[in-house]
Amino acid sequence: MSTATTPRTSHAQHSAxxxxxxxxxxxxxxxxxxxxxxxxxxxxxxxxxVAVLVLLAWAMAAGAASFGDLSDxxxxxxxxxxxxxxxxxxxxxxxxxxxALTVTGEYGTGQVRSTFTAVPARLPVLWAKGAxxxxxxxxxxxxxxxxxxxxxxxxxxxxxxDWSDPEMLRIxxxxxxxxxxxxxxxxALGALMxxxxxxxxxxxxxxxxxxxxxxxxxxxxxxxxRPFLPSSAGARVATPQEFLEMxxxxxxxxVDLSPWAGYAVLVGWVVAILAAAVVRLRTRDx
Amino acid sequence: MIEAHGLTKRYGSxxxxxxxxxxxxPGRVTGFLGPNGAGKxxxxxxxxxxxxxxxxxxxxxGRPYAKLRSPLTEVGALLEAKAVHPGRSARQHxxxxxxxxxxxxxxVDQVIEMAGxxxxxxxxxxxxxxxxxxxxxxxxxxxxxxxxxxxxxxVNGLDPEGVAWVRGLAKHxxxxxxxxxLSSHLMSEVAVTADDLLVIGRGRIVAQGPVDEVISRATSTxxxxxxxxxxxxxxxxxxxxxxxxxxxPGLIEVRGPSAAEIGELAAASRYVLHELTxxxxxxxxxxxxxxxxxxxYHSGIDATPTAPTTEPEAQR
Numbered sequence: 390m391s392t393a394t395t396p397r398t399s400h401a402q403h404s405a406x407x408x409x410x411x412x413x414x415x416x417x418x419x420x421x422x423x424x425x426x427x428x429x430x431x432x433x434x435x436x437x438x439v440a441v442l443v444l445l446a447w448a449m450a451a452g453a454a455s456f457g458d459l460s461d462x463x464x465x466x467x468x469x470x471x472x473x474x475x476x477x478x479x480x481x482x483x484x485x486x487x488x489a490l491t492v493t494g495e496y497g498t499g500q501v502r503s504t505f506t507a508v509p510a511r512l513p514v515l516w517a518k519g520a521x522x523x524x525x526x527x528x529x530x531x532x533x534x535x536x537x538x539x540x541x542x543x544x545x546x547x548x549x550x551d552w553s554d555p556e557m558l559r560i561x562x563x564x565x566x567x568x569x570x571x572x573x574x575x576x577a578l579g580a581l582m583x584x585x586x587x588x589x590x591x592x593x594x595x596x597x598x599x600x601x602x603x604x605x606x607x608x609x610x611x612x613x614x615r616p617f618l619p620s621s622a623g624a625r626v627a628t629p630q631e632f633l634e635m636x637x638x639x640x641x642x643x644v645d646l647s648p649w650a651g652y653a654v655l656v657g658w659v660v661a662i663l664a665a666a667v668v669r670l671r672t673r674d675x
Numbered sequence: 676m677i678e679a680h681g682l683t684k685r686y687g688s689x690x691x692x693x694x695x696x697x698x699x700x701p702g703r704v705t706g707f708l709g710p711n712g713a714g715k716x717x718x719x720x721x722x723x724x725x726x727x728x729x730x731x732x733x734x735x736x737g738r739p740y741a742k743l744r745s746p747l748t749e750v751g752a753l754l755e756a757k758a759v760h761p762g763r764s765a766r767q768h769x770x771x772x773x774x775x776x777x778x779x780x781x782x783v784d785q786v787i788e789m790a791g792x793x794x795x796x797x798x799x800x801x802x803x804x805x806x807x808x809x810x811x812x813x814x815x816x817x818x819x820x821x822x823x824x825x826x827x828x829x830v831n832g833l834d835p836e837g838v839a840w841v842r843g844l845a846k847h848x849x850x851x852x853x854x855x856x857l858s859s860h861l862m863s864e865v866a867v868t869a870d871d872l873l874v875i876g877r878g879r880i881v882a883q884g885p886v887d888e889v890i891s892r893a894t895s896t897x898x899x900x901x902x903x904x905x906x907x908x909x910x911x912x913x914x915x916x917x918x919x920x921x922x923x924p925g926l927i928e929v930r931g932p933s934a935a936e937i938g939e940l941a942a943a944s945r946y947v948l949h950e951l952t953x954x955x956x957x958x959x960x961x962x963x964x965x966x967x968x969x970x971x972y973h974s975g976i977d978a979t980p981t982a983p984t985t986e987p988e989a990q991r
Contacts (some may be wrong), residue, residue, distance in 0.1 A: 410776040410819055411745045420774035427767035428760065432780040460764060494760060502725055502758040503768075505774040509741040675727040 393606040417508055417517040425491060425521050435529045441483060442476040443540055444535030448549055449475065452542035454663050464551030466560045466629040472533060472541040472548055473564045477627055480533060481568045481620075483525045485575035485592050491522055492576060493585040501675050515663075519576055526572040530565035556629050559648060563627030569597070570623055572653070574657050580666035596620040604640040613642040616654070622646060623655025676701055677722060677823065678855055681731035684717050684762060686877075689719045691877035697807050699856045699871075705857035706869030706886070708935045710966050714878040715858040716754070721829070722856075723752045724808035735823055741750070747776045747819030751827045753812040758819050761801035765792055765811050769799060782818060790814035793839070805832030824848055826857040830864060842868045862962035866890070876966035898929045899935055901950035908946050912937065925949075 391443040449472050469583050483611050499620055502514050508514050538561070542549035579588040600618045603611055616622060627647045637645060646654065677699040684692040711713050720726040722733050724740040735743065735750055743749045758907045759768050769783045783785075787796045790810040795803070800811065809832050815823060818957040824845070825933045830838045846870050859865045865872065872889045874882040882889045902908055905927050909919045915933035929937060934953045941948050 401722070410748050410778045412747075412776050416777045417775050419777075422773045423767065423771040423774055424760075427764065427771065428762045430762065456884060488722040494762075498760045499755065501758040502754055505725060506723050506752050506754070506770050507747055509743070509746055672727070674720075 392443070409516050411608070414517065414615065417513045418520060419675060420507075421514070421517040421521045425525065428494075430490065431487065431525075433669075435525065438480055438483045438487075438529050439533040439536065441479050442530070443536045445475040445479060446472050446537030449546070450544040453548065454545050463547035464554070465512045466554045467631050468548055468557035469538065469550050469557065469625075470560050470629050470632060472537060472562065474490060477564055477567055477624060480481065480530055480564075481571035482571040482593060482596070484529065484568055485596075486523045486589055488526060488572040488576040489579035489588045489592065490585060491518055491581040492584060493588050495584040496675070497585055497590045507675055509617075512667065515580060515667065519573065519663075522576050523569055523573055527565050527569040532570040534561065534564045560627055560629055567627040567652070570655050570659060572620060572622060574655070575661070577659050577662035577666055581669060583664055587614050609640075612617060612641050615640055616642045616646050616651075619655045619658040622651040625651030639650050676735065676737070677735055677825075677856060679718070679722075679733040680719065680730065682721060682728055683730040683731050684714070684721060684726060685698055685729045690878050692721070692728075695875070695878070695880045697873050697880055698884060699854055699873070701990060702849055702869055703870040704845045704855045704857065705871040705873060706865030707873050707875065708715075708862060708865050708962065709858075709860065709875035713874060713875045713966065715860075716827055718875070719752070719754060719856075719858065721823055722825060723750060725754070725987050743813055745776055745819070747772070747778070748821055750823045750825060750890060751819060751821035751890075752815030752824075753809075753816045753829055755811070755812070755827060756892040756925070757800065757803070757808040757828060759800045759811060761809070762799060764797050764799050765803075766796040768811065769815060769818060772815055778820060781975040782820075786814040786817045789817060791837075806834055806837055808832055810837065813844075813890050821853070823854040824856065826855075828859060829857055830859070838864075858980075874878070874962070874965050881965050889965075890961050893913055893965045894955060896930075897932070897954045898934045899926070899952040900948065902938060902941065902943075902946055902948050904941075905945075907939060907944070908937075910945055911940060926988075928954075967986055 412544070439657055453471070495504060507509055525574065537546075538550060550561065575588065575592045579585075580594050582588045582591065596619075600621050603618060604615060625646060628636075628648065632650075633648070677697075679695055679697050680693045681696060682692055683690070683694045695714075695718070695883070707715050707718070711799055717726060718733075721728050722735065722740060723746075734740075740746060740750065740844070760926060764771055765770070766783065767788065769786065770780060773779070773783050786833050790805070790813055792814060795807060800808065809829065813826070813829060816826065826841075829845075831901065833841065845855050845857060845859050849870070857865070857868070871888055872886050873880060873888065874889065884892075899922075900908065903925060904957065907991045909921070909929075910926050912929060912932060917929055919930075920928045922928055931938060932940075938948065938951055941951075
């Protein structure tokens with residue numbers, strides 16, 4: 390390129406700093422933070438997630454304002470859940486893509502060779518990237534959830550959360566928690582599969598298609614499978630008891646998992662896939 | 676200092692690197708030479724731990740790369756141009772790499788200037804030419820001011836000014852006592868930069884040592900002999916050391932014995948000589964003969980391309 394300035398090789402430039410330079414977990418975390426925010430796709434995805442969550446809440450509130458009758462349970466966890474439920478699905482789908490891309494994008498572009506030359510132990514990168522993804526996903530989903538509730542409450546006063554409802558805190562915090570953990574499922578799968586298209590197809594195909602289909606088929610042995618499907622199980626943490634009982638009736642389950650037990654199942658999936666990714670990372674070439 | 680012992684890499688049934696031993700010394704530029712697919716890049720990837728050896732070991736400063744406390748200040752590596760996410764700017768790419776070792780933005784700006792990337796540092800790498808990608812890769816290798824530089828085909832895609840810069844940089848860094856290990860598939864390119872040569876062919880080291888020695892070992896001087904007694908002379912010269920080609924009636928080319936030896940033999944036998952001309956091989960010939968058939972010449976530093984046979988046709 391003709392825009393290059395003249396390269397130089399003076400002595401002073403080589404005997405530069407680097408005396409205190411040292412690889413550390415904290416430094417790797419900083420590196421991953423810089424990496425995430427120096428890609429335009431990150432801003433786009435984060436913005437899109439908040440926008441989708443708020444739009445869906447607005448749609449639910451507007452729908453309730455024109456048709457619904459919420460006078461029997463104003464501000465209950467069940468009412469608030471109807472505002473947040475669509476966002477739980479779409480929010481996690483968008484953030485799953487962001488989470489998967491942070492790792493598959495490295496393999497797809499060759500960046501991973503620069504990364505692992507700087508951090509040859511490799512595992513610190515997996516943890517640091519996962520931590521950054523989790524933080525960004527949680528804050529994004531939490532901001533989206535808060536804005537959703539504020540907007541819905543402004544349109545329909547009955548939708549304002551009544552914090553005396555014992556389930557309210559679990560539903561409101563469970564929503565970003567569930568979205569974040571599904572995003573981490575995509576991250577773990579991306580670290581294992583190392584391919585963007587395969588990862589996104591697998592995680593979205595599984596969450597959207599496979600789990601729904603398995604919940605529809607009334608074949609007896611599936612009762613033992615349904616409670617342990619990652620997304621359905623994890624969503625229980627952000628679902629009020631009333632809706633959980635409805636779900637159990639529609640798709641019978643051999644075990645009735647509590648909301649937190651269901652969330653633990655989702656976490657178990659993430660941990661298991663991450664473990665497989667760790668094995669591949671340690672033993673395979675890049 | 677880079678040391679490899681029995682370093683081997685197999686992909687399925689294909690052996691890319693076949694039990695090689697070598698030492699790359701500090702204070703010198705070592706050229707790693709070999710045709711495409713000879714195993715240069717695989718070897719370099721194994722040095723920095725991206726590929727796991729099937730067998731054998733390779734160490735930098737006496738330790739496996741993965742065990743280094745601060746890899747970027749020990750080793751700077753350019754393994755391929757554009758091992759970079761194309762959506763990131765050059766500066767952000769370097770900042771992210773530097774951050775892993777807590778290296779500050781001041782050093783990032785320094786290597787950007789050194790590599791001549793000042794004007795494009797904030798542009799996304801997506802639009803970079805091969806040469807610009809190469810400069811970015813070299814800038815990344817310099818970030819930690821490392822003791823050891825590993826550069827895979829560093830001048831690939833560079834303009835003449837860039838080539839001159841890389842050569843000067845390599846020599847300068849070696850003169851500071853650093854280890855500089857650079858690969859190329861072109862002998863002419865390495866011969867002007869390197870002090871030592873490591874030649875690889877089909878996954879095996881076919882020659883190593885100071886550039887002059889490797890070249891003179893690999894380059895056999897041919898002697899053109901024109902004589903009315905060419906047939907008799909060929910018969911007299913024949914032996915395990917000599918290779919004789921009959922070019923035309925009265926003209927033979929002899930490899931092995933020196934011009935002086937042939938002249939003395941001719942005088943002793945009272946043969947008339949019309950011509951006695953030593954013809955030196957070129958660099959490229961030396962390289963071709965080293966790597967043309969790596970299997971035949973795999974015996975390490977003793978490899979010479981002189982086949983120890985006499986060709987019977989020359990005696991007719």
